[in-house]
Amino acid sequence: MKRSIILSLALLAAACGRSASDTMQGYGEADYIYLASQDSGVIGELYVREGDTVEAGAPVFSLDPERLSLSAESAGAQSAAASAAIRTAAAQAVLAQSNFARGQELFERGFYPRARLDSDRAARDAANAQLAQARREAGAAGAASGLARQRVRDLDGQAPAAGTIEQVFLRPGEVAAAGQPIVALLTSENMKVRFFAPEALLSQLSVGAQVLVSCDGCAEALPAHVSFIASEPQFTPPVIYSLDQREKLVFLVEARLDAPGPIRPGMPVDVRLVADE
Helix, strand or coil: CHHHHHHHHHHHHHHHHHHHHCEEEEEEEECCEEEECCCCEEEEEECCCCCCEECCCCEEEEECCHHHHHHHHHHHHHHHHHHHHHHHHHHHHHHHHHHHHHHHHHHHCCCCCHHHHHHHHHHHHHHHHHHHHHHHHHHHHHHHHHHHHHHHHCCEEECCCCEEEEEECCCCCCEECCCCEEEEEECHHHEEEEEEEEHHHHCCCCCCCEEEEECCCCCCCEEEEEEEECCCCEECCHHHCCCCCCCCEEEEEEEEECCCCCCCCCCEEEEEECCCC
């Protein structure tokens, strides 16, 4: 009886040791989406606060449009003037062609001098060239006007996907440079965990392999799939130092959660391998 109890305790200890050795430490990590304006300007409105949840397409911020609106109006006026120039040049080209056709008919009948016909031909060619130039200028002016209007529209920032506003970097009244982040957005698809695998467990990990992630406050282990494995080892990072791990070489591994969960960036987690069936 005593021998049986000792054997059972030994098996239990071995099982516990194996479970512990299959557990790797890590933390929550996120790939943030940084929302910015393509143009510089003063922030006019901020429609969100840190911690707000937003849907895809929801307004997030807008820059003061006054400066670019004036540019758009000017570009629109230039485009309208260029369109008017096309109409004038087209009328002149029609008239020049008519004069040349009439002169050519009279010349063939012997009632029109060649010098006058040559002059009409030159006038026709010049009018056609002027019309072509007016069309090119109108095309350029129209494109500039369209770009100016688009720049005004781009002053309004929308959420590209549903998620949570994690951080606000600039407030109304502050100047945002072109491309400078104004807010950071976290989507559930961009939440992941980073953990560190010892070399002994590396052979059991591969991109696409399933792992289970546990954390304080997690009701149950969360399934995730490995998305990245570092090719070079490193010493255990200070963020997960422990007395028995600080000298070990480990490999950085990343896994993406299968579904949204309570894990937040920086939260400590334990990661376990999924036992083969």
